[in-house]
Amino acid sequence: MVNKLVIENLKFRPVRTALSILAVGIEVTLMLTIVGLSYGMLADSQQRAKGVGADIIIRPPGSSVLSLTSAPLSEKYVAWVQRQPHVKMAVGSMNHPVSGLTTITGIDLDGFNRMSGGFRYIEGRPPMEPDEILVDRYYARQNNLRPNSKVNLLNREWRISGIIEEGRLARLVVPLKVLQQATSNTDRISQIYVTVDDPANTDAVIKDLKSKLEGFQIYSMPELLSLLSVDNVPGLRAFIYVIIGLSVVVGFLVVFLSMYTSVLERTREIGVLKALGATPGFVLSILFRETVLLAILGSLLGIVFSYGTRWLVMTFVPASLSQLIVPGWWPIATAIALAGALLGTAYPGWRAARQDAIEALAYE
Amino acid sequence: MSKPIVEVRNLRKVYRAGDVDVEALRGVNLTVQRGEFVCVVGPSGSGKSTLFHILGGLTPPTAGEVLIDGQDLSRMSDAERTALRRRMVGFVFQKYNLLPTLSAADNIAIARHIAGKDMAHDEKFREVLELLGISHRLHHKPRALSGGEQQRVAIARAIVNHPALLLADEPTGNLDSKNSAAVLSVLRDLNERMNQTVLMITHDPNVAAYGHRIVHMFDGRIVDS
Ligand SMILES: Nc1ncnc2c1ncn2[C@@H]1O[C@H](COP(=O)(O)OP(=O)(O)O)[C@@H](O)[C@H]1O
Numbered sequence: 228m229v230n231k232l233v234i235e236n237l238k239f240r241p242v243r244t245a246l247s248i249l250a251v252g253i254e255v256t257l258m259l260t261i262v263g264l265s266y267g268m269l270a271d272s273q274q275r276a277k278g279v280g281a282d283i284i285i286r287p288p289g290s291s292v293l294s295l296t297s298a299p300l301s302e303k304y305v306a307w308v309q310r311q312p313h314v315k316m317a318v319g320s321m322n323h324p325v326s327g328l329t330t331i332t333g334i335d336l337d338g339f340n341r342m343s344g345g346f347r348y349i350e351g352r353p354p355m356e357p358d359e360i361l362v363d364r365y366y367a368r369q370n371n372l373r374p375n376s377k378v379n380l381l382n383r384e385w386r387i388s389g390i391i392e393e394g395r396l397a398r399l400v401v402p403l404k405v406l407q408q409a410t411s412n413t414d415r416i417s418q419i420y421v422t423v424d425d426p427a428n429t430d431a432v433i434k435d436l437k438s439k440l441e442g443f444q445i446y447s448m449p450e451l452l453s454l455l456s457v458d459n460v461p462g463l464r465a466f467i468y469v470i471i472g473l474s475v476v477v478g479f480l481v482v483f484l485s486m487y488t489s490v491l492e493r494t495r496e497i498g499v500l501k502a503l504g505a506t507p508g509f510v511l512s513i514l515f516r517e518t519v520l521l522a523i524l525g526s527l528l529g530i531v532f533s534y535g536t537r538w539l540v541m542t543f544v545p546a547s548l549s550q551l552i553v554p555g556w557w558p559i560a561t562a563i564a565l566a567g568a569l570l571g572t573a574y575p576g577w578r579a580a581r582q583d584a585i586e587a588l589a590y591e
Numbered sequence: 592m593s594k595p596i597v598e599v600r601n602l603r604k605v606y607r608a609g610d611v612d613v614e615a616l617r618g619v620n621l622t623v624q625r626g627e628f629v630c631v632v633g634p635s636g637s638g639k640s641t642l643f644h645i646l647g648g649l650t651p652p653t654a655g656e657v658l659i660d661g662q663d664l665s666r667m668s669d670a671e672r673t674a675l676r677r678r679m680v681g682f683v684f685q686k687y688n689l690l691p692t693l694s695a696a697d698n699i700a701i702a703r704h705i706a707g708k709d710m711a712h713d714e715k716f717r718e719v720l721e722l723l724g725i726s727h728r729l730h731h732k733p734r735a736l737s738g739g740e741q742q743r744v745a746i747a748r749a750i751v752n753h754p755a756l757l758l759a760d761e762p763t764g765n766l767d768s769k770n771s772a773a774v775l776s777v778l779r780d781l782n783e784r785m786n787q788t789v790l791m792i793t794h795d796p797n798v799a800a801y802g803h804r805i806v807h808m809f810d811g812r813i814v815d816s
Pocket residue numbers: 585586606607608613614615633634635636637638639640641642
């Protein structure tokens with residue numbers, strides 16, 4: 228019976244109900260989108276790292292897991308690593324930032340092909356001239372590029388020689404020598420990818436390398452992947468919390484306002500319920516149930532909307548951003564939205580519960 | 592004769608409106624027997640509604656004794672008065688005060704629900720609906736009903752829990768003469784056939800004639816009965 232009253236109340240004011248649900252929906256969309264972006268971009272980095280096919284990664288002292296923006300390592304180390312016991316292959320690569328989060332990667336293409344099995348070419352062919360570059364499918368889609376298109380990067384014009392499948396090494400790839408020259412980093416690299424003769428030897432090789440290369444950061448691939456997490460991106464967790472906090476405030480305010488006006492508007496109805504012997508708890512429970520319903524419907528809408536934002540991201544800016552659907556966060560976002568909404572109902576509900584029945588029923 | 596359903600002795604009620612005290616009731620004495628139909632008349636502002644609100648447990652008395660079925664209202668807490676409203680009294684207002692979002696049937700059912708009972712199997716109440724002549728209109732929302740129909744639904748809601756006391760505050764104040772007559776005859780039928788105790792406020796001497804007895808109020812007192 229109470230549920231019927233709750234549903235009828237919501238149906239009776241369709242515009243306000245719809246707006247409240249929409250507001251909660253946007254709140255949840257915001258949360259799921261920011262979480263989905265964080266997870267998506269990290270998953271992307273992981274996939275690209277995995278796509279190299281290396282067992283071990285060696286980085287110079289003082290570098291960070293996520294941002295590789297300089298080339299402080301001498302290329303001579305590659306040959307030295309290659310000579311170590313149980314090392315099957317060592318390939319040097321260099322990263323250089325171009326804009327925002329985008330970097331360009333230089334690698335010895337022959338070595339990389341042997342290590343990873345090579346790029347999968349969607350269109351075109353490997354770079355042969357010093358002004359040719361490979362871009363992945365997402366970058367090509369976002370920037371409308373085809374083989375032979377021109378792009379301007381690092382203050383010079385490049386021609387697309389081929390478009391590769393995403394998820395291997397990097398979005399923008401040129402031969403190592405070309406990038407070293409373009410950035411005046413002759414004989415310098417950012418990191419070394421290593422494969423071992425037998426995966427069982429990985430730990431032993433890492434131990435051996437660590438003892439010889441003091442201060443270097445040497446990771447197995449699983450280790451590196453685990454380091455590519457929300458907690459290892461400086462400020463990312465705080466950023467997520469700020470966005471979630473803001474969206475909760477928005478949801479709280481909208482529900483507060485909606486419930487507040489609803490209580491004012493229903494003064495007489497609440498008075499009638501009280502005259503019928505309804506307790507303050509009964510009145511409160513009606514409002515809270517309405518809120519729970521609004522929050523749950525809004526959350527469902529938000530989940531649907533998050534598929535929409537993912538579509539937008541993956542269609543228009545797949546190279547800059549990547550968004551995952553993270554079902555594990557559905558209940559979390561719903562619970563957060565629900566808590567904000569219930570908080571928004573607390574004050575209006577308190578007013579309704581202690582409202583004087585006689586004043587409410589006064590004839591005027 | 593059995594114990595009276597209502598016994599009021601020396602009832603006073605003072606409202607605080609801002610900084611001024613309004614003395615709405617200045618020593619009211621009243622006894623109503625079970626099965627009586629009492630009409631309360633008096634000029635506007637004489638305290639009729641206030642008396643009903645106190646009898647119905649909507650507001651506490653300032654001083655004096657108010658016994659409903661032997662229970663003293665002046666000693667009751669808010670929660671106890673809420674329980675009294677649930678069990679013992681039914682209100683009918685001038686403005687019908689139906690919940691606009693619910694159908695007529697659900698307006699009646701919610702009163703039942705609040706009292707902790709369900710709607711099924713109440714033969715006596717089926718009879719009442721027939722008597723009220725609204726059985727066929729019950730699935731409509733209030734806005735689809737005429738004033739007379741709404742007031743009859745409100746009466747049904749007020750008596751669905753078989754209250755000891757039905758308090759009607761100018762129930763025909765908003766109705767034309769035809770609808771007034773219908774509502775009044777319903778109240779009289781309830782009183783005669785079901786022995787329902789009814790207290791009714793009215794301005795209109797013709798309406799007051801429906802009761803067994805008329806109580807006159809003036810300036811917060813009962814002047815003669
Ligand atoms: N809630 C209230 N607060 C302050 N004064 C009130 C309130 N209700 C009624 N009064 C005052 O008490 C007096 C009696 O009012 P009421 O009982 O409504 O009279 P009646 O129903 O006979 O017209 C009036 O002077 C009215 O202004």
